Amino acid sequence: MEGILRVGCLAGLVVMMAGCGTMIGRVSNGMSDVAYYKGVDGGLQLLGVTGKESKPAAIICYIMIVCPLITVVSLPVDAALDTVLLPVDYVNTL
Template sequence: MKGIFRLGFVVGLVLQLVGCGTLIGRLNDGLSDARYYRGVDGNLHLLGLRGGGSDGMPAAIICYMMIVCPVITVVSLPVDAALDTVLLPVDYVNTL
């Protein structure tokens, strides 16, 4: 019983940590200006791989100050890509 509780806790924690790029990319004032795959674009912004002009990328600076943020962002990138693929029809309707 203890093992099932631990496994459920770990799975719940992982599910809370992945997909954060999709949430960040889909905020009203989110990091992403992309029309499609906003979560992946949000992750790239968090990693500092995609610049947003001359604002100095404060999100990337804050992310790198927290040691675990880049690791979680890289690990959640495939999940964000899958979620963005599922949400492609929603993005298409929103661009009309």
């Protein structure tokens, strides 16, 4: 029973952490300037790959050792969510 609870908690944490770039890229004053795939861009900015103004966030992310790993692992989830949200992004660019 304890093993099932431990696996359930771990699975819950993974689900909550997945897609964090999508949340970062889509907040009202988000870090992302691009029109499409804002979640992937938010994750890349969190890693410090793109964007000049995202460097403080990248430094904080790298101080927490788990943050870059979670961001890299969640990039495919962010890409899938952004693909599903492409019609919403298209309507918002009109």
